[in-house]
Amino acid sequence: MLSILRGFLLLTAFLMLGDITVELFTLPLSSGVAGMLLLTFWLLLRRRLSRDLAAASQPLIGMLALLIMPGVVGIFFQADEFSGQWLTIFIALILGTLLSSLTTLWLMQRLVASPRERPHE
Amino acid sequence: MSELLLRLESLAHTLPQHPETAIVLTLAAYFAGLRLFSWLRSPAWCPPILLAACLLAGLLALLPLGYTEYRRGVGWLTWLLGPATVALGVPLYQQVHHIRTLWKPIVLTLPPAAMLAAGYAVGIAWLLDATPTVLASLAPKSVTAPIAMGIVEELQGSVPLLMGALLITGVMATLSITLLARWGNIHDPRVIGFALGVNGHAIGTVRAFDIGPTAGAFASLGMSLTGVFTALWLPLMWHFVG
Numbered sequence: 001m002l003s004i005l006r007g008f009l010l011l012t013a014f015l016m017l018g019d020i021t022v023e024l025f026t027l028p029l030s031s032g033v034a035g036m037l038l039l040t041f042w043l044l045l046r047r048r049l050s051r052d053l054a055a056a057s058q059p060l061i062g063m064l065a066l067l068i069m070p071g072v073v074g075i076f077f078q079a080d081e082f083s084g085q086w087l088t089i090f091i092a093l094i095l096g097t098l099l100s101s102l103t104t105l106w107l108m109q110r111l112v113a114s115p116r117e118r119p120h121e
Numbered sequence: 122m123s124e125l126l127l128r129l130e131s132l133a134h135t136l137p138q139h140p141e142t143a144i145v146l147t148l149a150a151y152f153a154g155l156r157l158f159s160w161l162r163s164p165a166w167c168p169p170i171l172l173a174a175c176l177l178a179g180l181l182a183l184l185p186l187g188y189t190e191y192r193r194g195v196g197w198l199t200w201l202l203g204p205a206t207v208a209l210g211v212p213l214y215q216q217v218h219h220i221r222t223l224w225k226p227i228v229l230t231l232p233p234a235a236m237l238a239a240g241y242a243v244g245i246a247w248l249l250d251a252t253p254t255v256l257a258s259l260a261p262k263s264v265t266a267p268i269a270m271g272i273v274e275e276l277q278g279s280v281p282l283l284m285g286a287l288l289i290t291g292v293m294a295t296l297s298i299t300l301l302a303r304w305g306n307i308h309d310p311r312v313i314g315f316a317l318g319v320n321g322h323a324i325g326t327v328r329a330f331d332i333g334p335t336a337g338a339f340a341s342l343g344m345s346l347t348g349v350f351t352a353l354w355l356p357l358m359w360h361f362v363g
Contacts, residue, residue: 008204011204011207011208012203012204012207014207014210015203015204015206015207018207028275028356028357028359028360029271029275029352029353029356030206030268030270030271030272030274030275030352031203031271032202032203032204032205032206032207032267032268032271033206033268033271033272033348033349033352035203035206035207035210036206036207036208036209036210036213036268036349037210037349038210039207039210039211039214040210040213040214040349043210043211043214044214044217049211049214049215053211054211056208057208057209057210057211057212060201060204060205060208061205061208061209061211061212063201063205064202064205064266064267064323065151065168065169065170065173066147066148066151066198067198067199067201067202067205067267068170068202068266068267068270068284069147069150069151069170069173069174069177070143070147070177070191070192070195070198070199071199071270071280071281071284072170072171072174072281072284072285073174073177073178073181073188073191073281074188074192074279074280074281074284075174075281075282075284075285076174076175076178076182076281077178077181077188077281078279078281078282081254081279082255082279082282085251085252085255088246088249088250088251088255089246089251089255089259089282089285089286090289091245091246091249092242092243092245092246092249092251092259093242093259093262093286093289093290093293094289094293095241095242095245096238096241096242096243096244096245096246096259096262097238097241097242097262097263097289097290097293097294097297097320098293098297099237099241100234100237100238100240100241100242100263100294100320101294101297101298101301101316101320101321102297102301103233103234103237104230104234104237104238104315104316104319104320105298105301105302105305105307105312105313105316106305107229107230107233107234108226108230108234108312108315108316109305109307109309109312111225111226111229111230112223112226112309112311112312
């Protein structure tokens with residue numbers, strides 16, 4: 001339990017650090033994302049993951065679905081705001097996702113396969 | 122006795138304002154959603170979060186509690202989204218060794234793939250005369266939810282619409298990548314996993330773990346990198362274009 005709290009302190013401190021960085025350099029990032037990037041760099045520099053950090057991050061990541069639920073519910077109360085645009089939204093999402101999936105598969109397949117075609121590598 | 126009734130009546134007015142009411146409703150709907158999901162035999166097209174959200178919306182509609190009031194009360198819980206987003210740095214760090222083994226295709230594929238994941242949908246919506254709010258809400262549609270919420274607030278889009286977009290994108294990416302891989306004769310789990318993570322965020326990653334651990338690892342790598350990369354370029358680009 002104390003291990004989780006110590007890890008939570010570390011995560012919240014990185015969130016604060018992210019907040020400070022975003023404010024100081026007026027970055028177009030949320031403080032959570034800035035904190036995540038700072039934490040990743042810090043871990044890459046240390047090359048070691050502490051038990052505390054693992055203990056605190058695992059349950060939090062597992063809770064993500066619960067934490068975004070209040071935001072998801074809003075769609076039922078703000079649906080009128082987008083009346084008349086639902087067809088556009090569906091077409092953009094379905095066609096857009098199909099096209100981007102096709103592009104990623106094609107690009108990645110070509111690039112992963114290409115070194116094998118050159119025998120001298 | 123009549124005094125007790127009076128107090129009961131005033132309680133009915135004040136109780137919905139308390140934060141614990143919002144939190145109890147959210148947690149109860151969450152666990153009921155999970156129950157319902159396993160009772161329906163875990164349908165892939167309908168994640169438990171959607172079921173839970175429908176239940177919660179029903180509860181809010183029935184009770185004398187407005188959405189704005191609810192959001193204020195539940196703030197105690199949603200604040201945790203901040204540290205939870207920071208926590209995503211841990212799996213990202215753990216996946217970094219995959220970049221070392223296959224850095225060239227990853228580095229070359231990620232930027233165009235992540236940009237097109239946003240670009241195609243925004244472009245199509247723009248051609249169809251969508252409003253700026255809709256465009257801003259669709260842009261982070263392939264990014265994992267906690268990061269996408271941060272982005273959409275920067276772009277001044279709508280969080281609820283983004284959530285709907287994330288759901289449709291995740292399901293659609295999973296379907297189309299499964300079909301396209303079969304049709305294009307692609308069997309490399311690294312390629313399929315990476316494509317699932319980049320386009321289908323958490324929903325695609327869950328599907329990739331069904332395929333196997335290699336596909337799953339590459340999906341979570343693709344998901345993390347897309348999130349980070351999009352969080353960096355999209356707001357900058359948006360300020361520049363808009």
